[in-house]
Amino acid sequence: MEISINNKIYKAKDNSTVMDILNDLGFSRQVAVWVNEYKLLQKEYPTYRLQPGDKLKIIKPLVGG
Amino acid sequence: MSFFPDANILHVDLNQLKIIRKTIPGETYSLYPGGGALALYLILQGMGAGVDPLGPENMLVFAVSPLTGLPVSGQSRMVVSTRSPLTGAIGESQGGGFFPAALKGNGWDAVVFTGRAPKPVYLEIKGSEARLRPAEHLWGRVTGEAEDLIREELGTKNIEIAQIGPAGENLVRFACIINRCSRANGRTGCGAVMGSKNLKAVVVHKSKPRMPVDPVEFRYLTRNISKRINENSIVYSLKKFGTAGNIKDNHEAGFLATRNFTSGWFPEGAENLSGDNIAATILKKTDTCYACSVRCKRVVAIPGKVDSRYGGPEYETCAAMGSYCGIGSLEAVAMANQLCNMYGLDTISCGATIAFAMECYERGILTSADTGGMAPKFGDAAVMLKLIEMIAKREGIGDLLAEGSLRAARKIGKEAEYLSLTLKGLEIPAHMPQFKPAVGLIYAVNPYGADHQSSEHDTVLTLPPDSVEGERLARIGFRKSYDNPLELDADKVRFAFLTQCFYSLTDTLCLCQFVWGPSWQLYGPEELLVFCRSGIGWETTMEDLMRIGERHINMMRYFNAREGFNKEQDSLPKRFFQPLPDGPSKGVKIEEDKFKEAVGQYYQLAGWDPTTGNPTAAKLKELSLDWLLE
Ligand code: SF4
Numbered sequence: 001m002e003i004s005i006n007n008k009i010y011k012a013k014d015n016s017t018v019m020d021i022l023n024d025l026g027f028s029r030q031v032a033v034w035v036n037e038y039k040l041l042q043k044e045y046p047t048y049r050l051q052p053g054d055k056l057k058i059i060k061p062l063v064g065g
Numbered sequence: 066m067s068f069f070p071d072a073n074i075l076h077v078d079l080n081q082l083k084i085i086r087k088t089i090p091g092e093t094y095s096l097y098p099g100g101g102a103l104a105l106y107l108i109l110q111g112m113g114a115g116v117d118p119l120g121p122e123n124m125l126v127f128a129v130s131p132l133t134g135l136p137v138s139g140q141s142r143m144v145v146s147t148r149s150p151l152t153g154a155i156g157e158s159q160g161g162g163f164f165p166a167a168l169k170g171n172g173w174d175a176v177v178f179t180g181r182a183p184k185p186v187y188l189e190i191k192g193s194e195a196r197l198r199p200a201e202h203l204w205g206r207v208t209g210e211a212e213d214l215i216r217e218e219l220g221t222k223n224i225e226i227a228q229i230g231p232a233g234e235n236l237v238r239f240a241c242i243i244n245r246c247s248r249a250n251g252r253t254g255c256g257a258v259m260g261s262k263n264l265k266a267v268v269v270h271k272s273k274p275r276m277p278v279d280p281v282e283f284r285y286l287t288r289n290i291s292k293r294i295n296e297n298s299i300v301y302s303l304k305k306f307g308t309a310g311n312i313k314d315n316h317e318a319g320f321l322a323t324r325n326f327t328s329g330w331f332p333e334g335a336e337n338l339s340g341d342n343i344a345a346t347i348l349k350k351t352d353t354c355y356a357c358s359v360r361c362k363r364v365v366a367i368p369g370k371v372d373s374r375y376g377g378p379e380y381e382t383c384a385a386m387g388s389y390c391g392i393g394s395l396e397a398v399a400m401a402n403q404l405c406n407m408y409g410l411d412t413i414s415c416g417a418t419i420a421f422a423m424e425c426y427e428r429g430i431l432t433s434a435d436t437g438g439m440a441p442k443f444g445d446a447a448v449m450l451k452l453i454e455m456i457a458k459r460e461g462i463g464d465l466l467a468e469g470s471l472r473a474a475r476k477i478g479k480e481a482e483y484l485s486l487t488l489k490g491l492e493i494p495a496h497m498p499q500f501k502p503a504v505g506l507i508y509a510v511n512p513y514g515a516d517h518q519s520s521e522h523d524t525v526l527t528l529p530p531d532s533v534e535g536e537r538l539a540r541i542g543f544r545k546s547y548d549n550p551l552e553l554d555a556d557k558v559r560f561a562f563l564t565q566c567f568y569s570l571t572d573t574l575c576l577c578q579f580v581w582g583p584s585w586q587l588y589g590p591e592e593l594l595v596f597c598r599s600g601i602g603w604e605t606t607m608e609d610l611m612r613i614g615e616r617h618i619n620m621m622r623y624f625n626a627r628e629g630f631n632k633e634q635d636s637l638p639k640r641f642f643q644p645l646p647d648g649p650s651k652g653v654k655i656e657e658d659k660f661k662e663a664v665g666q667y668y669q670l671a672g673w674d675p676t677t678g679n680p681t682a683a684k685l686k687e688l689s690l691d692w693l694l695e
Contacts, residue, residue, distance in 0.1 A: 028298030030534070030585065032527040032546075039548060042532045061524040061550075062315055063299060063585055064496065064517050064578070065308035065380045 001052040012050060019046040021056065032059045067604035069095035070131050072103060072174040075195055077188060079262050080121060080180030084195050094174075095603075096689055099130025101157050102573040102617040103175055104146035108155075109620060109693065111177070114627035118150035118254075119236055119261040121181035127168070127227070127267065128175040130575040134166035134275040134355065135600045137286050138587060139580025141166040141355035143227075144572060148628075149253040149513065150261075151238040151414070151469045152490040155624040156253030157513045159572055163271075164225040164244040166355035170272035182263040187215070187228075191270040200265040205231060207407040208246045209374055215268060228266035229256045230409025232457040236260055237467040239414035239492070243406055247362070247376025248354070251411040253491060253513055254469075282599035286592060290358045299585045303361040304351075306340030308380035313339040316388075319650025320500035322493075323388040324443050325420040326486050326640055329497055330648025334393020338383040347399055349373045354577065359587065361579060371399045378402040378412075381517075384495030385416025390423060391443030400450055408457035414469060417492035419452050421470040422462070424484045430477060437461040488515035489634050496522065498641050499653050502553035503561035506663050509635045510671075510678075511565075512621035518578050521564035523550040523557070525584045537589035541567055541611060553659055558666040563611075570614030615671075616688045619680045622673070623693055632678030635664055 001014050005021070012021060018033055018040060033040045034057040040048055050056075069091035076085045089106075097106040104126035116122040125147045132140050143165035149156025168176070171190055185200040198218075203211045208230045216222055225244060233240035233256035240256030241249040250256075259265075277283035294300050302310045315321040316335035323331040336342060343363060350373075352362035363377030378386070378398050386401035387393065405412045419441070425431040426441045433440060439462065441448045455463025465473050471490040474481035486493045491514025498505025501523040508515035521538075526547040528534045535546060543563050545556050567583040567590075580587045581596075588596070590607055597603040597610075642657040668675050672684040685693055 028296075028301075030298045030528065030532070032529060034548075039529065039546070042529045059527050060314070061299075061522075061527055061585070062311055062318065063522045063525055065303065065311055 001050070003050055003052065003054045003056060005056045006058060016050050017046055018044070018048045018050065018056070021050070022058070025058075027058060027060065030061065032061070033057070068602045069098070070601060073172055074107070075173055075176045075190070077176060077178050077195070077197070078180050079178060079182040079186070079264065082182065082186070082197055084197070096613070096616065098573060098613060099133070099174060100128050100144040100573040100575040101146055101569070102613065102620065103130070104128040104144055104157075105155070105617065105620040105624065107175065107177055108146060109624065111179070116148060118148045118153065118258060121179070121262070123148050123258055123261070125178040125255065125258045125262065126175055128575070129165045129169045130573065131174070131601050131603070132596060133169035133575050135277055136274060136356050137283070137596065138290065138357040138359055139577035140575070141357070142575040142577055143168065143250065144575060145242055145250040145255040147255050147258045150236070150257045151254040152514050153628060154489050154514065154630055155512050155621045156255055156258075157572070157621065158241070158250040158252040158255050159518070159575070160242070160244065160248050160250035161354040161577060162225070162244045162248035163355045164227045164248070164269060165575060167225040167269040167271050170275060171269055176267065178262055178264060181261065185263045185265050187264065187266040187268060189219070189268045192272065203265045204234060207231065208243050208409060209372070209407060211266065212246060215266060219268070221270070223271045225269050225271065226266050228409070229259045230407060230457070232408040232410045233257055233260035235457065235459045235467070237410065237456060237459065238469045238472070239411045239418070240409050241411045243409050246374050247406055249406070249411065251413065252516065256409050277600045278602045279599040282595060285595055285599070286588065293587060294358060297585070297587060300359060300579065300587050303579055304359050306344055307351075307361050307363040307377070308340070309338065309343055309363070309378060309383045310340035311380055312383050313341070317649070318500065319645070319648040319653070320497040321388050322384055322495045322497055324391045325389060325424040325484060326493070326497070327424070328647055329500070329645055329650045331388045331393070334387060337393045337395045338387045338398060342395060343377065347371070347395065348377070352376070357577070357580065359580060365399050367396055367399060370396065371403050375403040375406040381495050382412040382416070385413045385420075386449065389416050389420035389495070390449050392446050392449055394446050397446035397450065401453055404450065404453045404457070408453070410453065410457060413494050414492040415453060415456060417486060418456070418466050418470040418473065419449055421474070421484055421486070422452065422466055425477065425481055428484070430479050430481050430484070435462060483639060486638050486640065488637070489513070489630070491515050498637060499645060499650065499655055500551065502551065502655060502660070503557050505637055505641065505655060506553070506558065506561045506660070506667060507565050509637055509664060510667055512618065512625050519565055519568050520561050521568070521582065521584055523547070526550055526560065533589070534584040537584050540590045540607060541583050551653065553655070553663050555666055558663050559670060562667060562670045565618065566611045566614035568614070569617045570610050573613055573617050612688065616690065618671075619684060619688055619690060622680050623685065623690070626677070626679040632664070632668070635678055
């Protein structure tokens with residue numbers, strides 16, 4: 001199925017959860033995720049199933065150093 | 066009261082070349098348990114207002130904590146405090162390595178220097194013994210040479226050396242103190258104070274490792290350490306790419322400070338300066354601080370140009386020597402890092418001051434008549450490298466720039482002061498306040514000037530409230546997640562204040578803020594309580610620990626008030642209130658009115674006088690600092 005991630009088209013496996021996508025992209029749980037502008041709780045990452053056309057925003061916090 | 070150890074203090078009177086030992090009882094020490102708080106306690110007890118930062122009356126304090134040197138990651142740091150020759154305010158600087166653990170291993174919590182030696186000396190500490198040795202033969206030597214000579218003279222490699230380079234000897238106002246030729250107590254010019262005292266180095270012999278009082282509970286912190294690191298992607302990235310791992314991401318977000326903060330967008334150089342490019346090209350190995358499994362330190366080498374003994378560039382150095390100056394050459398940045406570590410210069414203030422000079426030149430405020438024929442333009446790596454040497458040696462235009470960008474601007478006149486990106490005279494680190502307004506607020510109110518490690522960064526607040534980070538922040542009293550980290554509302558001010566107290570606590574306990582912190586770090590508030598209890602038998606609470614952090618901030622602020630500082634110095638440079646011109650952050654700025662309002666809200670939270678911005682008598686009493694009022 002086709003979804004978009006940070007405004008770019010992405011081909012994901014059908015029935016993918018948010019966690020599946022994060023794993024595919026090499027992200028850890030330490031990111032914030034919005035699906036269609038709804039911000040998920042972290043506990044939803046493994047269970048939230050994506051639909052074709054969903055728009056994801058993923059933000060990795062850039063901290064100090 | 067639960068057990069708290071006494072503090073052992075070494076007082077070195079350089080006028081008389083005399084050393085005496087003093088003890089602070091545990092009951093008092095527990096209020097100022099190390100680092101910046103202990104140093105301020107000693108300074109406020111021993112030094113009046115108005116001393117010349119580069120005069121013999123200024124006190125210079127090296128301080129560690131009762132936790133320093135215990136066998137867990139992130140505990141080998143030392144704070145150096147003094148009246149800053151760069152800012153005139155309290156100067157404080159934190160540095161890591163192996164020196165702090167060795168100092169505590171010898172039984173010392175702090176070393177206090179007063180006076181000025183008639184001739185250059187260095188201090189040697191071996192267990193309870195301490196002696197001053199002549200250092201005339203070391204004066205003028207770069208750090209690597211001096212280190213070799215000291216090892217040869219003492220006939221051992223089993224020593225740790227914290228020293229100044231020629232920049233400190235030449236009283237460059239942003240000279241630093243370096244150990245292992247690569248770990249700096251970098252900020253606020255403590256190296257110049259050491260130079261003014263004719264003190265070249267402090268040498269400590271290594272000692273037996275310290276052990277926790279409850280090894281069984283302590284193991285909770287250390288077992289499965291690799292798993293703990295691997296499961297924390299931010300800490301894992303520090304291990305893999307060092308602090309420079311964030312260069313590219315900051316650029317892509319539009320907030321990599323570029324060309325003296327005129328932009329946050331550096332397409333021509335960000336990729337080159339990034340941690341992954343360092344790893345792919347010049348990285349020789351990684352390095353660590355005593356007992357730390359994170360190993361975030363980079364060691365780089367370029368045959369014939371960069372010697373690995375001088376470590377490798379951090380995020381801040383890649384930005385200050387790179388993007389601030391419009392320079393995208395990693396080789397040039399690695400060479401600049403080496404020069405700063407050889408001469409003993411703070412890379413942030415040095416890079417920022419050079420960027421300031423470049424912008425002055427490009428705008429015609431400085432001309433080749435002022436620079437001795439040089440043309441310091443953004444992007445010119447050869448000029449940047451030359452200027453570092455000239456600053457360290459105070460040659461030509463380097464003599465002016467060695468004063469730091471604010472003093473230089475005031476001497477240059479015209480509109481140069483607008484181009485000095487400083488807070489209280491301290492050059493701004495590479496985290497743009499437009500991106501991180503809570504950090505910007507702390508830049509403004511922090512007693513020793515703009516510091517990126519004095520509070521948590523706004524960006525962590527995008528993580529959902531049920532994340533580990535959100536739960537840790539809740540433990541110190543903050544519960545809110547943000548969709549837009551650029552916001553600056555009353556809750557953000559509270560976040561800034563609470564996390565500043567926590568960071569101030571870690572600067573007191575001398576803990577590394579990549580390992581111990583209030584949110585994303587390897588260990589959070591709960592683990593810190595375990596560390597205090599199992600490490601030294603200190604039964605404390607999170608409320609007491611936060612109060613220690615707050616007390617430390619108030620002591621620094623009280624010091625500043627004595628020197629005439631007030632709310633006038635608590636504002637950001639005007640540039641941050643102008644919209645950014647390009648890249649993904651185009652148009653972003655800080656709203657000046659909102660920022661002023663946030664400063665007022667901060668004073669209210671801190672319990673400070675809103676008309677002066679200084680601690681009230683009631684606040685000082687509440688923090689058991691009544692003795693300051695006597
Ligand atoms: S995380 Fe890095 S700076 Fe901190 S103690 Fe470990 S090696 Fe040192």
